[in-house]
Amino acid sequence: MKKGLHPEYNLITVRLADGTEFQIRSTLKGPVYVSDVDATNHPFYTGVRQFVDRAGRVEKFMRRYGKVTSQGHQKPEAEEEGK
Template structure:
């Protein structure tokens, strides 16, 4: 077998957003790891869901690329005249 094939497996202290700490083992090179997620704020545990506004995404796309409703209508009429 090869030497030094596997990474180091050290103890790491995990600090959650609500202030609780737990100790586990990991291949991370730090002694502590701070996370912004815990059972008090993650949607899986709280049951709160975020709904995506698809109309808002379309408007954002149009603003980003400088498209307006007039541009889309003119493209459609140009296609109709080509036939």
């Protein structure tokens, strides 16, 4: 093996979201890796689905960009005032 080609492979502590800790060898820098998502809280493993408020997103879009014409372009404000 060539010298200086491969990264250092050290022992680190992995801390999961539920507080469980274990040690593993890794090339990560630092003594502790903290995981926010794991099998105890990820929807794939828990079966709990989170629904997004899609209506709120549409309303936010309409407030930000205003009315849109049938061609998909935004009407100029001067044209809207004349009608």
